[in-house]
Amino acid sequence: MIKNASIGLFLLGSIVAQTEVMILSQKVGTEIDEHENRFYRIFPKEKGFINAQILRINEKNYRVIIVKEIRGYETQVKRFISQNKFDELQMHVESQPEFTEEEKIAMYEGMDFLRAEKIVNEIPKPQYVILKHSGQKKLKGSLFLVEENVLHIQTPTTIEKVHLSDLDQLSYRPEIGEFEHLRPYLYGITGLTGFALAQIYNSQRSTIYNEYGIPRNDLNRYTQLYGIVIGLIFSSELFDAVSTLLTPSETIILSEAEYEKKNIK
Numbered sequence: 260m261i262k263n264a265s266i267g268l269f270l271l272g273s274i275v276a277q278t279e280v281m282i283l284s285q286k287v288g289t290e291i292d293e294h295e296n297r298f299y300r301i302f303p304k305e306k307g308f309i310n311a312q313i314l315r316i317n318e319k320n321y322r323v324i325i326v327k328e329i330r331g332y333e334t335q336v337k338r339f340i341s342q343n344k345f346d347e348l349q350m351h352v353e354s355q356p357e358f359t360e361e362e363k364i365a366m367y368e369g370m371d372f373l374r375a376e377k378i379v380n381e382i383p384k385p386q387y388v389i390l391k392h393s394g395q396k397k398l399k400g401s402l403f404l405v406e407e408n409v410l411h412i413q414t415p416t417t418i419e420k421v422h423l424s425d426l427d428q429l430s431y432r433p434e435i436g437e438f439e440h441l442r443p444y445l446y447g448i449t450g451l452t453g454f455a456l457a458q459i460y461n462s463q464r465s466t467i468y469n470e471y472g473i474p475r476n477d478l479n480r481y482t483q484l485y486g487i488v489i490g491l492i493f494s495s496e497l498f499d500a501v502s503t504l505l506t507p508s509e510t511i512i513l514s515e516a517e518y519e520k521k522n523i524k
Contacts (some may be wrong), residue, residue, distance in 0.1 A: 291311045293308050309327060321340050323338040387401055408422060428514075428517055431509070431511075441502075445501060450491050453486035
């Protein structure tokens with residue numbers, strides 16, 4: 260009986276030892292939250308990090324339980340580190356300053372990726388944008404719809420779809436400038452362009468005569484009028500395009516990895 264009790268106590272002790280939560284540093288405590296992880300860069304490569312705990316397995320090994328958000332769902336992943344790695348992380352945190360409220364405010368300045376969803380949904384649409392996504396891919400086109408965090412981009416040949424979580428960088432215009440004074444000029448340009456094209460068409464077309472042998476000049480007038488109307492139809496699109504191009508754009512970083520690449524040396 261005593262022998263069985265001893266075995267039971269030994270097993271219980273082993274279980275307790277295996278579930279012992281380790282304190283990496285008094286600066287972070289038993290649970291490392293997303294703000295502490297971002298400041299101290301404990302697990303910088305864990306995308307969507309929410310929190311983590313480090314458990315001792317034995318004298319030489321540790322289990323890291325990390326809670327992450329991936330595509331809107333919380334996922335728990337496990338990593339294993341050695342005693343040397345644990346000591347390295349401990350020294351890394353201890354060598355840095357205390358994470359104060361002032362440090363927190365300073366850290367989050369410029370981190371647009373934390374409000375990426377709000378920014379993308381508030382962008383005036385449609386408008387010409389330049390995207391960098393999925394690491395190094397670049398995409399240029401007209402953003403016309405954002406639905407369920409998926410950006411729909413009209414390119415010259417197709418409609419591309421990019422999920423917000425894959426977006427690294429975005430160049431866009433927060434608002435379209437007011438250039439109403441240009442509208443009459445652009446309407447005139449498109450109308451004259453339509454008229455000029457109609458004139459070219461008329462010059463290349465054989466002369467048509469009526470039954471009395473008189474040239475049908477009325478057909479030329481009809482073609483000219485038709486050209487002007489077609490030109491004016493496209494005037495609104497031209498005005499929108501010119502207004503967009505004349506409005507200064509800005510580029511924002513919408514992924515933590517891209518932010519770290521440009522700001523953390």
